Amino acid sequence: MLSIAGFDGYFKQLNPTWKTVLGFSDDELKARRLLEFVHPEDQSATRECLEKLKSNETSIYFENRYACKDGGYRWLAWTASPFIAEELIYLFARDITERKQTEEEIRQLNRALRSRAADLEHANQELEKEIAVRKRAEEALRETNAELESFSYSASHDLRAPLRAMQGFAEALIEDCANELGEVGRDYATRIIAAAGRMDALIQDLLLYSRLSHAALQLQPVDLAKVVTEAMGQLEAPLQAGNAAIQVQEPLEGVVGHHGTLVQVLCNLLSNAVKFVPSGVKPQVRVHLQANGEWGRLWVEDNGIGIASEYHTRIFRLFERLHGVDIYPGTGIGLAIVRKGAERMGGRVGVESSPGQGSRFWLELPLAHNNQT
Ligand SMILES: Nc1ncnc2c1ncn2[C@@H]1O[C@H](COP(=O)(O)OP(=O)(O)O)[C@@H](O)[C@H]1O
Ligand SMILES: [Mg+2]
Known part of the structure; x- marks a missing residue:
């Protein structure tokens, strides 16, 4: 936008771009002093610049918000040069509203x-x-x-x-x-x-x-077949007394665990399996390993009295027993040892059972795929 203004503060000449940008007609812009169109917050700075122009030969650059016909403001960047002898100011204005908006957005983004x-x-x-x-x-x-x-x-x-x-x-x-x-x-x-x-x-x-x-357990590959044989050896007397049949299903792959603890755990599971049968029933137990990816599940399945599902977690706690010692003797610690042993070896235990249907206890440990014995 190009224009010439007098030292009196009024526009003398304007090119048509002014109307395009601001919406005011030539006459409207000339009717008031150019300062009156400036945003109130920018007026004093603009006034100073205009005053300076009257006494100084050099050009001045400044920015301000300038009124539009629609009631809004546009940001204008001005370059003004005085002609002191003629008492005129040549003014070039560029619409920089978008740049200002972008700058403001960046400021807000920065704040956020x-x-x-x-x-x-x-x-x-x-x-x-x-x-x-x-x-x-x-x-x-x-x-x-x-x-x-x-x-x-x-x-x-x-x-x-x-x-x-x-x-x-x-x-x-x-x-x-x-x-x-x-x-x-x-x-x-x-x-x-x-x-x-x-x-x-x-x-x-x-x-x-x-x-x-609180023992330090060193975990290493363990041969489950040996563990089962050893546990059955330790239980020889009760197994024979109960005329129990224990079927061990091959193959029993190697797992990562602790040999002694595994023997203990298996003894406890097997002794329960042959103990909790109805009187007169010949205990039949099946031991087998189910491989599942990285994990192996050792199952001990019996044909005993079974366990109602509400007790499936409780029986693994210390002293939790479902029967009097006169019917089935015991201390209620066996399964707590099984669970503790499994945890110490980084594994898990559980049971699937319902009354009268036998019980299937399982112990899950990592398989020793690579360094199998
Ligand atoms: N194979 C099983 N069949 C039925 N009930 C079982 C079996 N194993 C454990 N239980 C139940 O879980 C309880 C806890 O078992 P455990 O901790 O080994 O104690 P204990 O053998 O000394 O009674 C048992 O008293 C019994 O009620
Ligand atoms: Mg027991």
Whole structure:
């Protein structure tokens, strides 16, 4: 846009582009002083520039918002040169509204970005705080666990000594004082021995559990076939007594675990499998391995009394038993050992069963594909 204005502040000449850009006619623009079209916030700066032009020969560049006929404003960039002798100013104006809008958008984006960065920084700090809290909690938990485990370990050890004394003296009573005791006394002494025996079994199992909880287990490839053979060897007496049939299905691939723990776990599963059968039923157990990608599932399936689904998780907890000791003897620790052992070896355990349908216990461990023995 080109124009000539007088020192009096009025336009003298305007080219047609003014009307195109601002919407005002030539006459409308000439009717008022050019400063009156300037946005109120830009007026004083513009006025200063115009004043300077009247006393100084050099050109001046400035920007301002200029009124449009539609009531809005356009950003204009001005280059003005004075002709002092003629008391005229030549004015060139360019519409830079879009550039200004883009600049404003960039400013706003920058502001948003800064506030997002601040939010992120804040979130990060919160997260770090939370991590610190969790670390402290984990540390406390580890300490408590360690204390608890060493407590139960020494408690079990120390509990067995007085128990043996009770057993020993009750036996001595029966042997050495049979006559003085009489029938009733001998019965009482026998019951003391039986009760002490149950308690000893409990303590031994607790000891096993506690030992398993805090022993360092070195995990390595284990030959499951050997584990099964060893477990069956340890259970020879109860297996023969119950006339149990145990079918081991080949092949039993290698898994990654701990040999001793696996033997213990399998003993517990097998002894349950042959124990929890209805009286008069010949226990039939099937042991097999189901490979599933990286994992192997060792199944121990029986034809026993089965377990209702609401107990499928509970039975793996310490002391959880579904029957009185007079019907099925036991301590309620066997499956807790199975679960603890599985966890310590990085595996899992579970059961599929319903009453009267037998039970299928499973133990899942990583398969030893590469370094199979
Ligand atoms: N194979 C099974 N069939 C039916 N019930 C079982 C079987 N194995 C375990 N259970 C149930 O889970 C309970 C917990 O088992 P466990 O911890 O080995 O204790 P325990 O053998 O000393 O009773 C058992 O008392 C029994 O009620
Ligand atoms: Mg058991």
